[in-house]
Amino acid sequence: RVAVQKTGTFAWELAVIRAHGLDKQANLSVQVLELASPEAGKIALRAGNADIVVTDWLWVSRERGLGAKLTFYPYSSALGAVMVPASSPIQTLADLKGRKLAVAGGPIDKNWLLLLAWLKQGGIDLKSDATIAYGAPPLLAAKTLSGEMDATVNYWNFCAALEAKGFRRIAGIEDLLPKLGAKGRSAMLGYVFDDKWANTNRDKIARFIAMTRAAKEILSTSDAEWEKIAPLTGAPDAATLRAYRDRYREGIPRRPIADEEADARILYRVLAEIGGHELVGPAPELDAGTFYHAIPGD
Amino acid sequence: MARLLSFAMFVAIWWIASLFAGDAKLPPPPTVLTAMIAEARSGNLFFHLGATLARVTLAFTLAMALGTAIGYLMGRVRLADRLGDPWLILLLNLPALVAIVLAYIWAGLTEVAAIAAIAINKLPTAVVTLREGARALDAALDEMATVFALPRWSRFRHVILPQLSPYIAAAARSGLSLVWKIVLVAELLGRPNGVGFEIGVAFQLFDIPLLLAYSLSFAAVVLLIETLLVQPFEARSSRWRPRAA
C-alpha cells in the first residue's frame, strides 16, 4: 500500500508501472492511496493506512530521534531552485541581498536552509538581509510570475513550470551541495516505511524498489512515455512538460547507498546547525538507522 | 424575481471585475463555466460533489443533533453549563487542522475519522448557538405546559421547538458553511476523493478556473436546496409572525 500526492512525481511513476504491467511482473499488488497535499502522506503512514510514502530523510531521522522507527530509501535527488524573471538584474545568489524573496514551504524548508547555509559561508545572512515571504508553493510561484516577488526559492516542479515560462534559474539547490561538503547530488527524497514492516517484508521491498527502478528507466529513456503521462502532470504546454522531464531525469538517484548516507550525514550536520533544534529534534547527528540497506546490489 | 436579478447582478459584476483584473487574477464566468462543463462531462464533478455531499450530510446531521441536545441542556441546567463550558471553549478554539490530524492518526485515514473530525469541529458552534436559544426560552409558556400536563413530545414540538427555531436556523446555515469549509481540509489531508481533494489538486496546479468551478458548484447545490426546500418551509413555519413592512 502506497500513499501518493496526486500531483507528485511518484504518481507519474506509478502510472508508468501500471501501464506497463510492471507490478504484475514483480508479483506485487500495489494499492495506491491518492491524496491531495504533501503532508497527507505522513498522516497516512502514521495512521497505518499506507506502508510506503515519499518524503525526506530529514524527517525520518528526526522521527527516529523521537522514537518512531522509520527508514528511508533514496527516491529522487531533485531539489528546488532559485528562480528569477528573465529580465531580472539578479545574476548570482549574492544579488538576492535586499530583494523580495518568496520562500516556499516556510522557514524550515530544506531548500531554503541549504541556500542559507551556502550563503552564510559567503558571509551573507539572507534571513535578515532580504524581505522574505513564506507561503504555499503554488501561491508563491504565481506571485513570482505576477512580478510581486523578485525571486523565489521553490520546489523543483514549480521551478520547472516557471522555467518554461521564461524564468531564469539562478542556481539549483543541488548545485550548492558540494560547497557544503557533499560529494555529489544527494537524494534527499526517498521511500519511507516502518522498520518493523520492512523486516517482515524484505523481499517485497526489494521487488518494489526494482520495479520502480524499471519505471524510472522507462521515463528516462522514452519521450513518448512522457506524452502519455502529460495529463497527470498538469503541464499546460509542451515546454513545461519538457522542463518537468529534464528535471525529473536529472533527479534519478544513481549513486551507491553508502555514498548517499555519507552525504546525508554531512548535510544533516549543516541543516542541524542552521535549522536548529526545532528542525532536527533532539538528535544532532543523522540517526544511524535512517537508511535502508537491505537492497541487493547497493 | 429579486433573486434572479441579484444573481444576474452577481455574474455581471464578476465579469466586469475579471475584465479589469485580467484573466490571471480572476477568470471570467465563461472560462469557469467551461471548466465546470468539462468536469461535469467527465463525470468527475458529480463523483466528487457526491462524495463531499455525503460527508457533509452525515457530519452535519450528527453535529446538529448532538449540538442541539447539548446546547439545550447547557442552556437549561446551570450545572451542565458550568461543567461543559471549559470543554466547549476548548473545542471551539481547537484548530480544524489539529482535530482532523488527531482523528486521522487515531482512527486511520477512514471515512469515519473524517466525518467524526468534521462533526467535532462543527459541534461546539451549534452548542453555543442553541445554548443562547435555550436561555431565552419563555418561562411563562413553560409554566403553561406544566400546568396543562402536556406530554413530553408535544411539549418539545409545540412549545420548545418553535422558540428554538430561529437559533436552529442560524446554527444550521452558519454550521453548513463551517462543515463545508472543514470537509475541504479533511479531504485535502486524507481522503482520495471529494471536492476538497479536487480543490487541493487544483491549488497545487494553481488552476484558478478549476478551483472556482468546484467551489461554485457546491454553492449552487446549496442555493438550490435553500430555494426549493428550506425557504418555503421557513415561510410556512413563520406564518404566525406579524408581517414586517
Add this chain to the structure above:
Amino acid sequence: MARLLSFAMFVAIWWIASLFAGDAKLPPPPTVLTAMIAEARSGNLFFHLGATLARVTLAFTLAMALGTAIGYLMGRVRLADRLGDPWLILLLNLPALVAIVLAYIWAGLTEVAAIAAIAINKLPTAVVTLREGARALDAALDEMATVFALPRWSRFRHVILPQLSPYIAAAARSGLSLVWKIVLVAELLGRPNGVGFEIGVAFQLFDIPLLLAYSLSFAAVVLLIETLLVQPFEARSSRWRPRAA
C-alpha cells in the same frame, strides 16, 4: 469551582487517554506543557500568539460590525433580504481556501489581504445569525418606541440591542472560533508569523506536541477572556431574566 473541576477532569481524561494510545498517537500533558514552556521561554509563543491575536481582533471586529449591520437590514427589510440572499449563500459556501487565495492574488501577500479574507469568511455567518435575530424582534416594543418617539440611539441601545444580544453572543462565540480556524489557513498559506504559521511548521515536522502546545495556548487565551470579561458582563446584562432552577 465547577469550572476548575471540569478543567481538572479534562486534563485527567487526556492523560489517561494518552497512556492508552501511546505517545505517538497522543502526547501526554507534560510533554505538551514542556513544548509550551520551551516556546514561551524563547519568546516565540508570545510573538506568534500576538501576531495572530492582532489579526483575529481586527478581522473579528470588522466582520461582526458589518455582519450585524447587514444582518439587521436583511432581517428587517424584505427587499434587502431578497437581493442579498443569493450573495449570502454564495459567500457562506465559498471555501476558505478559495477566498484566501483570491485575496492574496488580488491584494498581494499583505496583512490587509489576510485580514480581509478572514473577515469575508466570517461575515456571512454573522449576517445569517443576526438576520434571524432581526426577524424575531418584537413588533409590540417597536410600536412602543415609535409612539414615545425614542431617539434613534436610545431605541437601538435599549429596545433593539437587548433583543439581539443572544444572537450577537452566539454569532460572536461561534464566529471567533471560525475566525480562528481561518486565520490559521491564511497564515499557513502566506504569512511569515502567527500561530497558524507555527502550526504549519509543526505540521510539516509532524510535531504533535508543538501542534497541541500552540492550539491549547490560543484556547487558553480565549478561556481567560471568557472567564474574566465576557461571562461577568453577560451575567450582568441578563440579570433581568427570570432565573432558571
Add this chain to the structure above:
Amino acid sequence: MRLEVEIASKTFKSAAGEQHDVIAGVAFALNAGEVGVLVGPSGCGKSTMLRILAGLDPDFQGRVSRPAGARIGFVFQEPRLLPWRSVEENVRLAAPLADEPKLSALFEILELKAHRNHFPGELSLGLARRVALARAFAVEPEFLILDEPLASLDAALASRLRDEIAMLIDGRSVMTLLVTHDVDDAVRLGDRVILLSPRPARVLADLPIRTPRGARGEVEIAAIKSEIMRRIDGCPTKQGGS
C-alpha cells in the same frame, strides 16, 4: 378531594438583590365543588399564591396539600397562548381528548367561532383571554384556577360568561379558585370569599356564603357586598368615588 393551604411565608429575591416578602401567612381550605374567591389589592401576592397552589413554585415556607394528579385548568392573568399555533390548535394541544362537538360548543359560547384559524398575534386581548378560557374549560378540569378571567371583556359578554362559569361549576364537582377585583363577580360566583391584605398577603377575612349560587337574591348579594366593602378598611367603594 380537598385543597388545604398553609403558606407561612413566601419571599422573592429581586435581581437588584432586595428581599420582598410577598405572603406572610395564608391558610384556608377548599372542598370539591366549592368556589373560593381571592380578593385583594393589586400586587398583594394573589397570582404568586395561585402559582404555588398549581405546583409551579415549590420555593415557599409552608404546606399545600393538593388533590394528587387532578386535572388542572388554569386561566393565567395573561393569555399565555402559543403564538405559533392557531387558536384551535392551542386549545387542542392542552385538551387532546376534547371532541369536536365540545370544542364547537365552547367556541360558540365564547364567541370565538370566527377566530378558530387565527394565530394569537391576530387576536384582540379580549379574544385571547377567551381562548385561554376555552383552553381551561376544554380540559374538563377537576381543579379550576381563574386569575381575573373576565377582565378586558365588555360588560355584556362578561356577565354572560359569568353565568356560563357558574353553570359549569355547578354541573360537575369542580374545585375552583377565582381571583377577581370585581366584588360583584366575587359574591355572585363564590362560596367563600377570602379577603387579603396588601403585600405581604395575610387573610383579612374568610367569609363563607351559605346560600347556594342559584338562590341568591339581589338583596342578599348587596348585603354581602357591603359587608366585604366594610372589611376592606379605609377603602372607598367604587360606586361612591369621585
Add this chain to the structure above:
Amino acid sequence: MRLEVEIASKTFKSAAGEQHDVIAGVAFALNAGEVGVLVGPSGCGKSTMLRILAGLDPDFQGRVSRPAGARIGFVFQEPRLLPWRSVEENVRLAAPLADEPKLSALFEILELKAHRNHFPGELSLGLARRVALARAFAVEPEFLILDEPLASLDAALASRLRDEIAMLIDGRSVMTLLVTHDVDDAVRLGDRVILLSPRPARVLADLPIRTPRGARGEVEIAAIKSEIMRRIDGCPTKQGGS
C-alpha cells in the same frame, strides 16, 4: 389642536388567508382638552383604531388628521415594558425630560415606590400596568391614549387613579382618548362617549356629556349610564345579570 377621524374601512388579512373587516366606517372629532371614550364589545376594533390614530398603522381606508408633532402618551392594552430595563429606566427612557420630583410624585400616586428597581418580570400584572401609566403620564402628553388603563387594578386603587387622571386632564389641555369596558368610568371621565358596534366597528352613538366632569352629580351619572345601556341594544346590564 384637534383630532379628526374618518376611517372608511380597515381590513386585516389573516395568515390563514382570510379577509377580516375590522372597521366599517367610524368618524368623529375631538378637541383639545376633551376626553373621548370609546365603548364597544370585545374584539370590535378599538385597539386597532387607537393604533391607527397614533400613526402606527398607515394601512387603512380613510383620513385621520392628527395634531402634527404632538407628544403622545399611550397606555397600551398590555404593559409593553422593556423587560431588560428596570421600572425607573422604563419610565425615564420614554420621558428623558421628566425630573426627579415629578417621577417621585408619579410613583407615589401609582403606589410603585417599592418597585422602582424591579425588572418588569418581577411585577404583578397590575403593577406593570401602573408602570405603563406612569410612563404615559411622565411624558406630559398633549395627546393621551388609554386602552383600558384601569383593568387588573383593585376597585379602591382604580377609583383613586380615575380621580388622578381626571385631575391631570383638567389641569392641562390634554386631548384624551379612552377605551374602557366600564360604563361607570366612561361616564365619570368622558366628555363624549362613542358607542361602537360589534366587528366591523361602526359608530352606534356619539353622546356628548355637557356638564363639566367635576360638576356631575350621582343622579345625572346614573341617567347617562342607563341611556348608554339602552343604546347597546339587547344587552342586559351587568347589574341585572344572573
